[in-house]
Amino acid sequence: MSRHIEVIAPDDRDKIRKIGFVHFMSISTFAASMGYCGMCFGWRMAHELWGVPAVIGEFFGFCALLFYILIFSRYFHKWRVDSEAVRAEWDSPTKINFFGTFNVSTVLLAAVLAPYTPTIASIFWYAGLILIMVFSWILLEYWLYSRQQVESVTPAWILAVLGPITIPIAGNVLQNPGYHDISIFCVAIGLVTGIPLIFLLFAHSLFAKNMTANAVQPSLMILMAPFGMGYITYTQTFAPDTFTVLFINAGIFLFWPIAIKILYVMRHSPFCMGWWACSFPTMAFTNGVLHYSVDHPVLWTKGLGIFLLLFGTSLILYLSFKTIWAAVHKTLWKLY
Numbered sequence: 001m002s003r004h005i006e007v008i009a010p011d012d013r014d015k016i017r018k019i020g021f022v023h024f025m026s027i028s029t030f031a032a033s034m035g036y037c038g039m040c041f042g043w044r045m046a047h048e049l050w051g052v053p054a055v056i057g058e059f060f061g062f063c064a065l066l067f068y069i070l071i072f073s074r075y076f077h078k079w080r081v082d083s084e085a086v087r088a089e090w091d092s093p094t095k096i097n098f099f100g101t102f103n104v105s106t107v108l109l110a111a112v113l114a115p116y117t118p119t120i121a122s123i124f125w126y127a128g129l130i131l132i133m134v135f136s137w138i139l140l141e142y143w144l145y146s147r148q149q150v151e152s153v154t155p156a157w158i159l160a161v162l163g164p165i166t167i168p169i170a171g172n173v174l175q176n177p178g179y180h181d182i183s184i185f186c187v188a189i190g191l192v193t194g195i196p197l198i199f200l201l202f203a204h205s206l207f208a209k210n211m212t213a214n215a216v217q218p219s220l221m222i223l224m225a226p227f228g229m230g231y232i233t234y235t236q237t238f239a240p241d242t243f244t245v246l247f248i249n250a251g252i253f254l255f256w257p258i259a260i261k262i263l264y265v266m267r268h269s270p271f272c273m274g275w276w277a278c279s280f281p282t283m284a285f286t287n288g289v290l291h292y293s294v295d296h297p298v299l300w301t302k303g304l305g306i307f308l309l310l311f312g313t314s315l316i317l318y319l320s321f322k323t324i325w326a327a328v329h330k331t332l333w334k335l336y
Contacts, residue, residue: 025078027089028098029071030105031276032323035316036064037108038283041169042309045290061112068105075102097139100159103131104280107163110170118174125170129182132163136189155201155222156277158194162225162284165190168233183237190233194226202254217265220258221278227251228281228288240295248292251285252304259311271322279319282312 043057079086089095107128113121139160168183202223231248262278286308293301 025071025075026098026273027075027086027095028101028277029075029273030068030101031098031279032319033064033068033071033105034101034108035276035279035283035319036060036067037105037112038280038287039313039316040064040112041287042283042290042312045287046309049290049294064105064112065109068109072102094154094156096142097154097156097159098277100132100135100139100156100163103128103135104159104163104166106131107166107170111173114170114173121170122174122176125167125174125176128170129167132167136160136163155219157201158197158222158226161190161194161197162222162229165194165226165229165233168237169229172236180237183233187234187237190226190230194230198223198226218262218275219277221262221281223281224251224255224258224285225281227254228283228285231288232291235291235295245292245296248288251288255285271326273323276319276323279312279316282308282315286312 037060040057040061043052043060044054046052047054047057075086090099106124110121110125110128113124164186167186168179171179171183227248228251231244231251234244234247259282266275286305289301289308290305293305
């Protein structure tokens with residue numbers, strides 16, 4: 001451990017030795033739970049569509065819950081012993097957006113747990129619903145009343161939009177009182193704020209200097225999440241129509257250059273925990289395409305759905321392996 005302390009400022013070394021690894025945990029670590037939730041949903045669909053063993057999807061769902069509990073306990077410990085670091089994340093114009101990963105993972109777990117325990121799943125859903133809406137309002141107020149710097153604009157801004165459109169995913173399964181009206185409300189948020197924000201962030205990512213860092217570039221995949229979640233939420237709340245077909249096809253067009261760029265960065269750069277930001281968006285878009293292949297059952301949509309499911313699963317398993325390797329070799333904290 002001492003040989004890694006050298007990367008820390010001298011004045012902070014005693015503090016780091018006392019607190020330990022938890023000091024370096026970012027709120028964005030909840031993205032790992034989100035990614036495994038996405039794999040759970042994807043392989044559940046694979047079971048329904050192609051008869052793949054159901055245990056695969058349920059295993060990934062169990063991993064998502066396990067990671068959520070582990071990360072929650074460790075981050076809560078960080079808040080207790082190092083509240084200044086948590087406050088610094090909240091006050092950061094770029095890191096504050098990643099608090100949405102905790103909110104979204106909470107509501108996604110409601111969909112994971114729904115087949116087993118609807119009561120506990122409903123608790124997760126209502127808790128996630130409140131957290132997501134409050135957080136989205138806080139961010140919206142922050143954007144409107146504070147002068148924003150160009151450097152602070154990152155794809156993580158989309159989490160304020162991604163949160164609401166994930167609420168109907170579990171809501172349409174649980175069908176708690178008022179779920180349909182809530183779903184309509186969430187779809188409205190996605191349409192009004194999501195589409196303009198997607199194009200704003202896409203244009204910004206082409207020119208902003210802060211997007212040149214290899215630690216940040218995989219977060220570009222966040223731009224794909226609204227296409228997948230938006231398609232699922234809209235079609236399950238209403239029905240497939242021409243708009244949803246246009247929307248998911250636009251996502252299919254954008255996916256390839258973004259995926260190629262991210263794979264290039266991962267191949268030519270040292271591993272960074274920030275790469276987990278691309279895990280759930282990849283699976284969110286994958287699930288959107290899988291639903292599209294059901295609504296539009298032709299050869300290319302089915303083939304694309306299978307390819308994306310295998311691609312997303314391989315990507316998340318790769319990130320898991322790299323994370324475990326870094327943790328075992330005690331270099332993990334240098335990767336945030």
